[in-house]
Amino acid sequence: MPRIFLAASILSIIAAPCFGQQFDPPGLKAPDKPTREAITERTLRLGRAVSLLQRQGVRDPILADVEIYLKAAQWIVRHNEFFHEKSGEWTLDVLDRGLLRATQALRGESPWLQTNPHTTIRAYRSRIDGSVQPYAVTFPPDYGKDPRTRWRVDVVLHGRDNSLTEVKFLQQRSGEKPVSAEQSFVLLEIFGRGNNAYRWAGETDVFEVLESFVAAERWLGRGDLLDPARVVLRGFSMGGAGAWHLGLHRPDRWCAIGPGAGFSTTRGYWKELPATLPAYVEKCLHIY
Numbered sequence: 001m002p003r004i005f006l007a008a009s010i011l012s013i014i015a016a017p018c019f020g021q022q023f024d025p026p027g028l029k030a031p032d033k034p035t036r037e038a039i040t041e042r043t044l045r046l047g048r049a050v051s052l053l054q055r056q057g058v059r060d061p062i063l064a065d066v067e068i069y070l071k072a073a074q075w076i077v078r079h080n081e082f083f084h085e086k087s088g089e090w091t092l093d094v095l096d097r098g099l100l101r102a103t104q105a106l107r108g109e110s111p112w113l114q115t116n117p118h119t120t121i122r123a124y125r126s127r128i129d130g131s132v133q134p135y136a137v138t139f140p141p142d143y144g145k146d147p148r149t150r151w152r153v154d155v156v157l158h159g160r161d162n163s164l165t166e167v168k169f170l171q172q173r174s175g176e177k178p179v180s181a182e183q184s185f186v187l188l189e190i191f192g193r194g195n196n197a198y199r200w201a202g203e204t205d206v207f208e209v210l211e212s213f214v215a216a217e218r219w220l221g222r223g224d225l226l227d228p229a230r231v232v233l234r235g236f237s238m239g240g241a242g243a244w245h246l247g248l249h250r251p252d253r254w255c256a257i258g259p260g261a262g263f264s265t266t267r268g269y270w271k272e273l274p275a276t277l278p279a280y281v282e283k284c285l286h287i288y
Helices: 003-018 033-055 062-078 087-106 166-172 201-219 238-249 279-284
Strands: 119-125 132-138 151-157 185-190 226-236 256-260
Touching: 033 062, 033 087, 062 087, 062 119, 062 132, 062 166, 087 166, 119 201, 132 166, 132 201, 151 201, 151 238, 185 201, 201 226, 201 238, 226 238, 238 256
Parallel strands: 151 185, 151 226, 226 256
Antiparallel strands: 119 132, 132 185
């Protein structure tokens, strides 16, 4: 057995009795037959619309901003991740939003790129694997009104959620609630490839979101509204640990970090972890 897998196996055995949290996803709450049939039909429709956009030469970010809704619906079905009683309803809503964007894009329109005071889903195509990945943008109410004003950007990392899917991420940030009049910064919410604590592809996701957002704002003629000297990284729980991790490893990227309820070392977090571990197991502790 390769040493890294042996180390991981030993660590899981050691940690199991001393760490009471459950990491398994919740039980499935499969949608009924009519809902599944509706999901299948709308997924096919959106898939055809995305293919048409590709044939017409529509490119990212507009194409990715449509395609992310298709991918979210496909993946929740493919991996059978209906963890909430409303997961089927959410999937249909996500598909409807994707179909609306596709219709708008086919007319040469992209109203979701405007600076309306609501949370908006965006997406980018990752250089890691070519997949589309979601993020959410919330502009302050006065963004862009005075071209001389430059805005702080807050990058926010979510906490662990055993039932997290792309559908849930998109649905929770559907923009139904207006932005607070007191918000004085641009808010970027990171998906981070789910629950991998902003390591590996999830770590790269944070920086790719920033790059994608800044590039889109420049393409839209709004790049000068962002203040590159005021980029804040913050998060809570798993997001707090991610803020420590990325903040300490790349302090050049942030003017401040706000790690809430996050930890920076495994020892001390797992209270009953044995004092002495094999060297190859000890090395694994530094991954998270």
